[in-house]
Amino acid sequence: xxxxxxxxxxxxxxxxxxxxxxxxxxxxxxxxxxxxxxxxxxxxxxxxxxxxxxxxxxxxxxxxxxxxxxxxxxxxxxxxxxxxxxxxxxxxxxxxxxxxxxxxxxxxxxxxxxxxxxxxxxxxxxxxxxxxxxxxxxxxxxxxxxxxxxxxxxxxxxxxxxxxxxxxxxxxxxxxxxxxxxxxxxxxxxxxxxxxxxxxxxxxxxxxxxxxxxxxxxxxxxxxxxxxxxxxxxxxxxxxxxxxxxxxxxxxxxxxxxxxxxxxxxxxxxx
Amino acid sequence: xxxxxxxxxxxxxxxxxxxxxxxxxxxxxxxxxxxxxxxxxxxxxxxxxxxxxxxxxxxxxxxxxxxxxxxxxxxxxxxxxxxxxxxxxxxxxxxxxxxxxxxxxxxxxxxxxxxxxxxxxxxxxxxxxxxxxxxxxxxxxxxxxxxxxx
Numbered sequence: 001x002x003x004x005x006x007x008x009x010x011x012x013x014x015x016x017x018x019x020x021x022x023x024x025x026x027x028x029x030x031x032x033x034x035x036x037x038x039x040x041x042x043x044x045x046x047x048x049x050x051x052x053x054x055x056x057x058x059x060x061x062x063x064x065x066x067x068x069x070x071x072x073x074x075x076x077x078x079x080x081x082x083x084x085x086x087x088x089x090x091x092x093x094x095x096x097x098x099x100x101x102x103x104x105x106x107x108x109x110x111x112x113x114x115x116x117x118x119x120x121x122x123x124x125x126x127x128x129x130x131x132x133x134x135x136x137x138x139x140x141x142x143x144x145x146x147x148x149x150x151x152x153x154x155x156x157x158x159x160x161x162x163x164x165x166x167x168x169x170x171x172x173x174x175x176x177x178x179x180x181x182x183x184x185x186x187x188x189x190x191x192x193x194x195x196x197x198x199x200x201x202x203x204x205x206x207x208x209x210x211x212x213x214x215x216x217x218x219x220x221x222x223x224x225x226x227x228x229x230x231x232x233x234x235x236x237x238x239x240x241x242x243x244x245x246x247x248x249x250x251x252x253x254x255x256x257x258x259x260x261x262x263x264x265x266x267x268x269x270x271x
Numbered sequence: 272x273x274x275x276x277x278x279x280x281x282x283x284x285x286x287x288x289x290x291x292x293x294x295x296x297x298x299x300x301x302x303x304x305x306x307x308x309x310x311x312x313x314x315x316x317x318x319x320x321x322x323x324x325x326x327x328x329x330x331x332x333x334x335x336x337x338x339x340x341x342x343x344x345x346x347x348x349x350x351x352x353x354x355x356x357x358x359x360x361x362x363x364x365x366x367x368x369x370x371x372x373x374x375x376x377x378x379x380x381x382x383x384x385x386x387x388x389x390x391x392x393x394x395x396x397x398x399x400x401x402x403x404x405x406x407x408x409x410x411x412x413x414x415x416x417x418x419x420x421x
Contacts, residue, residue, distance in 0.1 A: 179306075179397050182299040204296045228305045231332045231351040249299065251284040258304035262329040265305075 017095040024095075027088035034081035041066065041073045096271055100127065100143050100264065107260045108145045110253075111223070111239050112246050120146040122218060122242035127227070127264070128171050129235040130158060139171045139236055156207075165206075171236040173206050174224030178233060180257075184221040185244045218242045223249060225261055229268045237261060276310030276327055277412060283405050287397070305329065306354055306398035311405055313413035315362070322375060322417060324358040326402060332356075337386060344382050353395045355383065355402045362417065372417050376410055 044066045053060025066073070108125045115123050124146055128139035138155040156169035158176070167176035174181040183204055187197035189212055202209040205222070219240035227235045241247050288301040308326040315322050334347040334356055343364045347357040360375050380403060387399040406413060 177300065179303050180301045182297075182301075184297045184299070186296055200294045200296065204293065204298065226303045226305065228303075228330070228352070231305075231330050231349060249301075252281045254284055254301075254304070254307075255281065258307055258329070261304045265330070 017098070020091050020095040024088050024091040027084045027091065031081045031084035031088065034077045034084060037073065037077040038081070041070055041077065045070055093271065096267060097143065099267055101145075103260060103264050103267065104143055104145050107237070107239070107257075110256055110260075111248055112241055112243075113248060114243060114246055118242075123246070124219075124240055126238045126240070127235060128156070128238060130175065130233065136160070139169075139175060142235065167206065169207055170205055170222040170224045170240075171238045174226055174236045174238070175233065178226045180226070181224040182222065182247070182249050184247070186220045186222075188220060190216050190218055220244045221247050223247045225257060227261055227265060227268070229265055234265070234268060237264070273316075274312045274314040274416065276312050277409055278310050279308060279405060283401070283408055287401055287404065302397040302401050305352070306395060307401065308405065311409060311413065313416060315416040319359075320361070320363050322360040322362045322414075324379065324406065324413060326354075326356055326405075328354060328356070339385065341378065341382055341385070344378055346382055346386055348386075348395075354398045355386065355395070358382065372414060375417055376406070376414055379406060 044063055047063055049060050049063040049067060051060075052063050104125045104127060108120075108123065111125065112123045124144060126144040127142045129142045130137060131140050133140070133155075135157075137158050137160050139158055140155045141152065144152070156167070156172040158167045158172050164173070164176040167173055170181060170183055186204060187193065187201055189198055189201050193201075198209050198212050201217075202212050205212075205217075219242060221241045221244055223239040225237040225239075226233060227237050239247055284302070284307070288299050291298045305328070308328055310327040311324065312327075313322070313324045328349075332352060333350040335350045337346040337348060340346045343361040345359040345361075346355065347359070348354060349356055358379055360378065362375065365374065383399050383403045383406075387396055
């Protein structure tokens with residue numbers, strides 16, 4: 001499908017990050033050297049230094065030296081390999097998270113018709129991931145645009161082997177349906193909302209009334225898009241706005257969302 | 272010759288939404304972006320003697336044939352996703368007396384409708400409805416190659 005005149009992704013998506021990549025590859029090379037070192041020390045322990053010394057004095061002396069500190073090397077090399085691998089993964093995750101945040105930011109810029117003069121956190125894009133937790137399988141926040149509500153720990157129940165009605169929230173419903181799910185014109189429950197308004201909000205967003213009273217969500221429209229990785233359900237991209245009729249969902253807008261979630265899925269495949 | 276992929280146009284997506292209004296709230300359900308093909312093509316495969324319609328998606332996956340399909344027709348869906356990826360029509364077996372250009376599109380349409388009624392483990396109604404609409408919208412270009420089947 002053609003993207004037409006839609007704004008394209010800008011910035012160093014899946015590119016750039018020169019220093020991060022340099023350190024990432026350095027760590028991987030160090031890890032490989034450490035792994036090879038373990039094999040070498042193992043072989044050195046089995047070799048006879050005196051036999052080698054008769055053929056090649058330097059090799060014999062080196063073997064003796066290695067055998068003398070073998071117990072240090074046997075511990076140091078695996079630890080070095082493990083630490084390097086962990087560091088390489090951390091660096092990679094860091095730069096991919098930066099790319100992911102940039103994609104979410106691009107989606108935020110496209111998705112809302114009106115945001116001028118309003119707080120960024122009233123119109124958000126959140127990426128949820130399905131994760132098994134102590135409280136069962138839930139959709140948990142991986143990344144979110146804005147800065148005020150980034151630290152929120154909101155999660156939604158999506159039980160394994162459950163029916164659709166047990167999936168919580170718009171994100172849960174999107175996960176259950178595996179279709180794009182849009183809810184608009186929800187009542188305002190931030191102020192002195194009536195009981196009827198709270199009930200309507202809870203029913204239409206698939207959460208309990210108690211949850212609405214406690215959280216007082218600002219969003220009045222939602223768009224949930226399922227996210228797949230390797231052709232399997234992975235999570236949900238949730239777009240929400242404090243205004244009604246503010247999220248773009250016309251058929252002509254949808255190719256952009258397709259471009260965006262495919263870019264996101266490709267990035268997540270590399271994590 | 273396999274022919275060129277034809278990109279979908281936004282009009283292919285119009286009319287696919289399920290819209291409901293409850294207590295003043297508007298709920299709209301529509302196809303997942305992963306279920307929307309990037310392109311479609313139809314061609315006659317000389318070597319296999321079949322007419323084939325293929326859908327191209329953003330991510331490749333293994334094809335699985337669907338057991339429940341009419342005679343002379345085979346449907347292939349994605350192994351994980353259940354998305355409709357390929358349709359094969361054994362035009363030779365349909366008989367020389369049949370006017371292919373009229374019969375084959377209807378056969379294909381009925382087969383996808385059947386697939387919607389008895390889906391595999393993963394339900395993909397929206398994908399099947401969309402592929403039906405795409406075939407209907409691009410009918411003339413897609414079935415051009417049927418003339419070569421004789």
